[in-house]
Amino acid sequence: MATSSHNYHIPLMIITIFFFYPPLIFSSAQSISICRTSCGDIPIKYPFGIDDGCGSPFYRHLLVCSNTGHLSLRTPSGRYPVRRISYSDPHLLISDPFMWDCIDGEKFRPTRPFSLDTSTHFSLSTQNDYLFFNCSEDKVIVAPKPLFCEHFPDRCESSCDSSSYLCRHLPECGSSALGKSSCCSYYPKATESLRLMLKYCSSYTSINWRRSGEANPYDYNEVAEPEYGVRVDFDLEVTRSCLLCEDTAKGGGRCGFDTQNQSFVCLCDDHEGMDNNYNATTYCKDPRYYSQQNHGKKIGIINAGSAVAAASVVGAVIIILGIGGFCLWKVRSHKPVTHGVQTNNENRLF
Structure with missing residues (x-):
């Protein structure tokens, strides 16, 4: 006993x-946020999401936030660090570690062409300037473009401009960083033309012209400054459903999608004693949410x-x-x- x-x-x-x-x-289950709003110091807003089911399905799985708070963009050619995202002038600026930098000088590292998936809503910005270094003049037309185009107008677009302003004024380091290496400017219209250029050139880099007036990106009187990086534009299509969802008077939800069928849903935090992390098909305070049909319905958020x-x-x-x-x-x-x-x-x- x-x-x-x-x-x-x-x-x-x-x-x-x-x-x-x-x-x-x-406690940990009750404090979960539906969608993270930043990665490091970069804000994450619609149409992007770093949690599955958040943002627009068009950009699903394209942005990745590491455990250390570093944001990167997935493309067919690899993952690239994202330096910033502008939502007023919709674009990302990414860094390509394989591109030439001032620190390299005349030491050209092996490189690979940057590419985007054409089926996504991303596109390479026409505001990028590409510089190519030590190109073989037997394979690439390297010449001062104004003079060359005047004499050969039918071959103007195929030439690499050796009189480029950026070749003579390399950002952050000046032209002296190249020593005796040659430089010319060329805008490849497709990934294949970029591959061909790199086949006959030692390396390349991309320079974007950044206007200081980010608050008003369409004020072309603002002074533009060159910076290294690849500008990638994106489509910012805010639908009426998304505007209703984000309206604070209607609950202030976040626009997302069903991970099964990719249909639109409004992701909501705990509201008036309801269960955590619920979703609505319209907006968070929609009375129809409280009906038996929608009550307790969840969306898979990873x-x-x-x-x-x-x-x-x-x-x-x-x-x-x-x-x-x-x-x-x-x-x-x-x-x-x-x-x-x-x-x-x-x-x-x-």
Whole structure:
């Protein structure tokens, strides 16, 4: 009968864990945000999303935020760091680690052509200027463009301009950084033409002209400054459904999509005592949401917070079961044996 008191230890321990450590099981799930609004210091707004189901389905899985808060763009040619996103003048500026930089000087590293998936809503901006270095003049037409075009107008677009302003005024380092290496400017109209240029040139770089007036990108009186990077334009098509969803008077949701059929949904935080992370087909305060048909309907959102919360719950259950099992084993190990040999203070069955 003395060992029967151990039977009360198991439920007592389980109750203690739930009573004193509820944050381990419940708090992380309640604090999850539906869609992250930034990656590092770069704001993430519609049409983009770094959590599946957020933003527009046209840009699904194209932006990736690392655990260290670094944003990158996925393309067929690789992943590229995103330096900034402008929503007033819709574009991304990305860095290509394979492109030439002032630090390289005359040491040209192996490079690869940057490319975009033409099926996406991204496009290479015409505001990019491409400079090519040490091109073979047997394969590439390297000449001062104004003079060459005057004499050969039918071949003007095929020439690489050696009189380019940027070749003579390389941003951040000046033309002296190239030493005796040649430089010319050419705008490739397709990825294939870029590949051909790199086949006969040592390296290349992209320079974007950035206007200081980001608040008013259409004020062309603003002074433009050259900077290294590839400008990628994107379509910003805000629908009426999205505007209603984001209206703060109607609940201030975030525009997203169903991960199964990619139809539009309005993603909502906890509102007036309703369950966390619910979604509506119109806007968060739509009375139809409270109908039996829509109540409790969820959308699959895959994010780091959900994984952490799930892991916390699973971990807590494993801990509880482990402790309970250990206690149960200890209780059983002290039960008097009914057969076998008893030695010392341990009960062993042989």
